[in-house]
Amino acid sequence: MNDVTRKDPIVVVGPPGSGKSTVGKLLAEHLGVDFHDADADIEREQGRTISDIFATDGEPAFRAIEEETVARGLREYTGVYALGGGAVVSDRTRERLAGYPVVFLNVGMAEGVRRTGLSTARPLLAGVNPRATYKALLEARLPIYRSVATVEVNTDGRKPDDIATEVAASLARCGIPE
Template structure:
């Protein structure tokens, strides 16, 4: 019987849509010399369809169940940089699972977040009559949850992805020195 090897990500990225998780994640992984995984991509692979289709066909509660399971598996399997979807922190179970991990909260303001996300149909929660109001409500609801689990917080507004990665690396080194 073979032993099951458990891994732990070097960093878990969280933040709202448009904060740069999908851009910063691969850059950070490259700088750390490790792999990159995206929970949204893992969900789509597991379900065999786009997240927007999952929302349309089964609704948000079903998507959140799948997302929670994929993240639990990913936190055990991935040993590089693991990026979570913007709403992953809505799950109390996911927030509990993030304890003990290096969790990097990429922040983005309303104006910059709207500019970066636009009216993307790939983001089902931002579709609708007033995307700006929806995005603001999303930020208001999730901000305390992001901060609850974050061990590092980096503002991404008006910064290049490389500048964000530099700050993450400095913060990680500082954290490691404090342990």
């Protein structure tokens, strides 16, 4: 492992099923740093699942919680910090990401659908036509993910270890971490 000391976290973003948590953990191990997950923070702090928050309070309430959680994580964490798939839809979150190294894990629709299994644990994919919802989500968010990304890595058909290794190499080429 490398001895990496960073003041700010390396942020991992991407759609559901892109591997943010899985690859983020492996990247943190590779770099010898801590791993943090915004969705896990929200569930721990709220004492309920994200699906429950969506169902009970609605998406706007969840997004407000998420925005504050991410802001706090960016201030307090070092290492690798995985955000929820929709965190980047917030203008304030995107503004806060400026200056941070951001890794965008890109996944195609077919692979993302396969990986998520269109799980009910993913509230935005619930509904009458989850495949169409996933497709619309990807189309709407792709430019947003790219607008905040320092590095973009395609994850389709690849093993998490290989993706984490590529991410680390791509970050190193950008001088991150240093």
